[in-house]
Amino acid sequence: MPKMKSHSGAAKRFSKTGSGKWKRNKAFGSHILTKKSPKRKRNMRGTELVAVSDTRSLERLIPGCR
Template sequence: MPKMKTHSGAAKRFSKTGSGKWKRNKANAQHILTKKSPKRIRGFRGTTLVAPSDVKALNRLIPGA
């Protein structure tokens, strides 16, 4: 059997935490910020955990992590 390949795009966007959960950046903070309130923009900072329903797909995209 050939080796499984890592999905490069997913590997750049997601990383594992120490406890084995998946971490991601928040969306909607890159452009068209003028119509978004400062309170809303602050909420886009930092990272959050991937939803449990998406973990199975992510493990398939990044097999070795």
């Protein structure tokens, strides 16, 4: 049986931490920033952990990352 391929879009957007949790970037921070408050834009910086309920689907999209 051949190797499973990773979902390329998901592989670029998600990565695993050292403890095995999934990490993601926050959404809505790239354009149309004039109407967003400075606090909201500041909170969109950096990364956040993926919800535990979504980790199973991520493991299926990115099978090689363990």
